Amino acid sequence: MNSAVPAAVVRLTLRRSWIGWMFILPFVVLFVVFYLGPLLVGIGMSFTDMRSTDVTNPLAVDVVGVDNYLRLVNDGAMRRAAVNTVVFVVTALPLTIGLGLAAAVLLNSGIARLPAAFFRLGYYLPNITSIIGIAVAWKFLLEPEAGLVNRLLELVGVQGPNWLQNQSTALPSIIVMTAWRSFGFNMVVLLAALQTIPRELYEAAEVDGAGRWARFRSVTVPSLRPVLLFCTVYSSVGFMQFLEEPLVMTRGGPLNATLSASLAIFGQFGVGNYGYAGAASTVLFTVIVALAVLQLRLGRNR
Amino acid sequence: MRRTRRQHAIIYLGLTVGLVLVVGPFLWTALSSVKPEREIRRDPPTFWPETWTLDNFVELFERVSIGTAFANSVIIALVLVVTNLLFCSMVGYAFAKLDFRGKNLAFGLVLVQLAIPAIVLMVPQFVLIAKLGMVNTFIGIILPTVVTPLGVFMMRQFISDLPDELIDAARVDGAREFRIYFRIILPLCGPALATLGLITFLSSWNNFLWPAVVAQSENMYTLPVALNILNGNEGTHYNLLVAGSVVVIAPILLLFVFLQRFFIQGIATTGLK
Known part of the structure; x- marks a missing residue:
């Protein structure tokens, strides 16, 4: 400590530090106890054979090295879950952002304020509705005989499948439902960004003879790039963890057709394989972080 | 950009078709919930109920302990609203207006917590709750989210924009930091607190996975958990399920319609849900 600094100032700085930490104490304690601690414990657990029965008796836990990780590679259900998760993200992501962008562009195309607010609300x-409430509504819609979707299809002479029990339609159904549920969030974010694009840019492009589509490609999309990047990263982090949708709609079936990575981990947790669940979640965590970093890199460099 | 009347018509048409597709499932569910079970199963279906009835709701509340679950959901959501309003504004104030050693590091932790996927934490968090003897308790459901990083982030953004002069003047007057926070900052945070309260209520009300893991007996179930049990116990009772769906969705819908302004502000200020 510099002796030129008066003692009173040092005392004041220390007191300020102490007060600052007192203010943030609730967050810090909770973070350490419920987030940082469990994160590290979870990673540690993944190298053990811990089971639910070992919670009361930690001495029964043995270190098994990377056994859990090796088991993951050879686990058919886990591999299926990984494939399903990739398919889900790769299809639901463009669908969700595309719908969000379409809705935002339409709402921003000079329609009156009041109807715009009304559509935006709808x-x-x-987005703000309980997943279980939505799952019930959609199961009811997709019900093979009494469901509205198949009854409407009947009207045009098509026999609709048992959407959620058919191996080839179950995952697509959940993907469509997810896009339906999530595009509104992207719409709101993109709409806010659209409203900040200066009108002069469009006018200049129009003077240069650019048509509607050319203006969209050369003015709108580049201006939205940072926000589109945000939507992409945010949505892919969320979609990589999709769990509740298949849990409440199909329980991962039929025959693991809708089993996601998170749902598989949840299942392992349910049967008490804590160590194994820990290994799978560590892998998933790593992949999610890597994907987000990659997207941010690519998005910034281009 | 100038648009012809025809182009306007096309835009409205597109938006309306979209709206029907988005709101349709809700409307269909709501209309079905007030039809008798026979009418729900009729082929071809009726759109507008022929017979209006509240039997499905009566049966739902009698046969399943939905009343308890509803009360549990309300209690948990309200407790979380109170703790989040208090703690997030306190923590947010410190990050926005106080100088202290390690502040940047501590704020980094807020962002780290935002980024940790829930599924990664679920197993070890459950083990912790079990160790603390909090399985099947309200406190076990509530504790991990009494102060949320998103709330801290939001409050910090809002309080940063308040003028420093207010605080400096109070300091000159010799007011203690806690008093400044409580008497000067908090009363100015009205709009931000309203948004935070709504978002907290909403996410608690809709939270499904963690309560499903912690609550293990029927008297501790929250609404989504109880509805999911009903959903799993064979989905043939669609009359009960659609009624349950309405019970879980309607309160949020009412909040949303009347307080839309605050929801949209929340997204705008944080860039997040």
């Missing part, structure tokens, strides 16, 4: 609604 489109955002599924």
Whole structure:
């Protein structure tokens, strides 16, 4: 400590530090106890054979090295879950952002304020609704005989499948439902960004003879790049962890057709394989972080 | 950009078709919930109920302990609203207006917590709750989210924009930091607190996975957990399920319609849900 600094100032700085930490104490304690601690414990657990029965008796836990990770590679259900998760993200992501962008562009194309607010409200609604409430509504819609979807299909002479019990339609059904549920969020974020694009840019492009589509490609999309990047990273982090949708709609079936990585981990947790679940979640965590970093790199460099 | 009347019509048409597709499932569910079970199963289906009835709701509340679950959901959500309003504004104030050693590091932790996927934490968090003897308790459901990083982030953003002069003047007057926070900052945070309260209520009300893991007996179930049990116990009772769906969705819908302004502000200020 520099002796030129008066003692009173040092005391004041220390007191300020102490007060600052007192203010943030609730967050820090909770973070350490419920987030940082469990994160590290979870990674540690993944190298052990810990089971639910070992919670009361930690001495029964043995270190098994990377056995859990090796088991993951050879686990058919886990591999299926990984494939399903990739398929889900790769299809639901463009669908969700595309719908969000379409809705935002339409809402920003000079329609009156009041109807715009009304549509925005409606489109955002599924986003704030309980997943279980939505799952019930969709199961009811997709029910093979009594469901509205198949009855409407009957009207045009098509026999609709048993959407959620058919191996080839179960995952697509959940993907469509997810896009339906999530696009409103992207719409709100993209709409806010659209409203900040200066009108002069469009006018200049129009003077240069650019058509509607050319203006969209050369003005709108580049201006939205940072926000689109945000939507992509945010949505892919969320979609990589999709769990509740298949849990409440199909329980991962039929025959693991809708089993996601997170749902598989949840299942292992349910049967008490804590160590194994820990290994799978560590892998998933690593992949999610890597994907986000990669997207941010690519998005910034281009 | 100038648009012809025809182009306007096309835009409205597109938006309306979209709205029907988005709101349709809700409307269909709501209309079905007030039809008798026979009418729900009728082929071809009726759109507008022929017979209006509340039997499905009566049966739901009698046969399943939905009343308890509803009360549990309300209690948990309200407790979390109170703790989050208090703690997030306190922590946010410190990050926005106080100088202290390690502040940047501590704020980094907020962002780290935002980024940790829930599924990664679930197993070890459950083990911790079990160790603490909090399985099947309200406190076990509530504790991990009494202060959320998103709330801290939001409050910090909002409080940063308040003028420093207010605080400096109070300091000159010799007011203690806690008093400044409580008497000067908090009363100015009204709009941000309203948004935070709504978002907290919403996410608690809709939270499904963690309560499903912690609550293990029927008297501890929250609404989504109870509804999921009903959903798993064979989905043939669609009359009960659609009624349950309405019970879980309607309160949020009412909040949303009347307080839409605050929801949209929340997204705008944080860039997040």
